[in-house]
Amino acid sequence: MSVAELKQTPATASLGDYIALLKPRVMSLVIFTALVGMVVAPGMHDPVLLVASLIAIGVGAGASGALNMWYDADIDRLMSRTVSRPIPAGRIVREEAAALGLVLSLFSVLALGLASNYLAAGLLAFTIFFYAVVYTIWLKRSTAQNIVIGGAAGALPPVIGWAAVTGHVPLAAWSLFLIIFLWTPPHFWALALCRSADYERARVPMMPNVRGERSTRRQIFVYSLLVVLSSALPLALSLGGIGYALVAACGGAVFIVFAWRLLTAAPAQLRERAMRLFTASILYLFLLFAALLIERLAGVPPLA
Amino acid sequence: MTAEEPEPKPLTDAQVARRRRGNLVIALALFAFVALVFVITIVRLGGHVFDHP
Numbered sequence: 001m002s003v004a005e006l007k008q009t010p011a012t013a014s015l016g017d018y019i020a021l022l023k024p025r026v027m028s029l030v031i032f033t034a035l036v037g038m039v040v041a042p043g044m045h046d047p048v049l050l051v052a053s054l055i056a057i058g059v060g061a062g063a064s065g066a067l068n069m070w071y072d073a074d075i076d077r078l079m080s081r082t083v084s085r086p087i088p089a090g091r092i093v094r095e096e097a098a099a100l101g102l103v104l105s106l107f108s109v110l111a112l113g114l115a116s117n118y119l120a121a122g123l124l125a126f127t128i129f130f131y132a133v134v135y136t137i138w139l140k141r142s143t144a145q146n147i148v149i150g151g152a153a154g155a156l157p158p159v160i161g162w163a164a165v166t167g168h169v170p171l172a173a174w175s176l177f178l179i180i181f182l183w184t185p186p187h188f189w190a191l192a193l194c195r196s197a198d199y200e201r202a203r204v205p206m207m208p209n210v211r212g213e214r215s216t217r218r219q220i221f222v223y224s225l226l227v228v229l230s231s232a233l234p235l236a237l238s239l240g241g242i243g244y245a246l247v248a249a250c251g252g253a254v255f256i257v258f259a260w261r262l263l264t265a266a267p268a269q270l271r272e273r274a275m276r277l278f279t280a281s282i283l284y285l286f287l288l289f290a291a292l293l294i295e296r297l298a299g300v301p302p303l304a
Numbered sequence: 305m306t307a308e309e310p311e312p313k314p315l316t317d318a319q320v321a322r323r324r325r326g327n328l329v330i331a332l333a334l335f336a337f338v339a340l341v342f343v344i345t346i347v348r349l350g351g352h353v354f355d356h357p
Contacts, residue, residue: 013322013326014322015325015326015329018326018329046347048343048344048347049344049347049348052340052343052344055340107337111337111340111341111344114341114344114345114348115344
């Protein structure tokens with residue numbers, strides 16, 4: 001892109017492009033899990049401050065997305081899944097995405113500190129730093145464990161939500177973190193199995209490209225067992241009631257079946273079963289957290 | 305010693321309009337942030353904030 005074209009580019013970006021920079025689907029997942037953390041945490045909180053905290057957490061997630069797109073613009077250009085993003089498509093310059101990400105990071109952390117407490121704001125600041133620096137800049141391009149370790153960023157929102165309401169983060173809050181942390185590898189590796197050519201082209205060391213698809217399928221199955229086991233923790237820690245227990249049991253069984261079918265798939269079935277597990281993983285996590293949320297709002301007592 | 309930069313092309317009317325809209329969105333976002341801080345402050349100050357001595 002020539003300098004003249006770069007100077008023209010910011011004027012050609014639409015509002016939708018700037019929203020796309022923030023990764024709205026990731027934002028919505030972050031807001032949802034943070035909301036669950038807020039609602040299941042003990043104690044009451046002013047609804048206005050709760051909403052303000054949720055907005056701040058969501059904007060913080062968007063800031064992380066913008067910073068990720070800023071740094072990954074070079075590899076996004078090489079992958080079919082990401083080539084139409086605003087920066088590789090030439091609609092937004094990288095520096096603008098970086099500026100947006102930094103400003104929104106600052107505003108979101110400040111707003112969360114004002115609306116709740118400094119623990120929640122500190123956790124949000126750490127999450128943004130972890131995703132943008134530790135995962136995006138360091139881990140993603142250097143190790144096949146990138147999304148395992150980097151998944152901590154996506155697992156922190158319920159902890160942040162809990163901290164925003166109570167001012168501390170007990171074991172129960174970390175049980176929600178653990179579920180998402182263990183869910184992240186099977187979720188992303190299932191997708192990576194279908195996109196290995198893209199990742200190869202971009203030289204991103206995803207597990208299928210580094211250790212092969214057989215090893216990846218075994219690891220997916222192991223993590224699937226672990227995440228289903230971890231889904232029992234909210235029951236033991238007095239977070240979940242009978243409804244959550246049923247969802248965790250049935251959803252977990254279905255999730256393991258999908259993971260098993262992927263593990264035992266013939267080559268011709270691999271792609272289809274990987275995408276089915278990927279889709280199932282989204283529904284599974286949503287149902288687990290929705291069950292916790294609905295139970296708490298409906299006043300269903302915890303089992304333990 | 306700097307290389308000569310090519311002259312930027314003049315913006316079309318549509319691009320100017322889009323940039324104005326973008327500037328308006330930035331202004332609204334800043335206003336929304338200020339409003340958010342205001343609301344948070346009022347709520348945290350509590351119910352007697354509007355009382356006058």
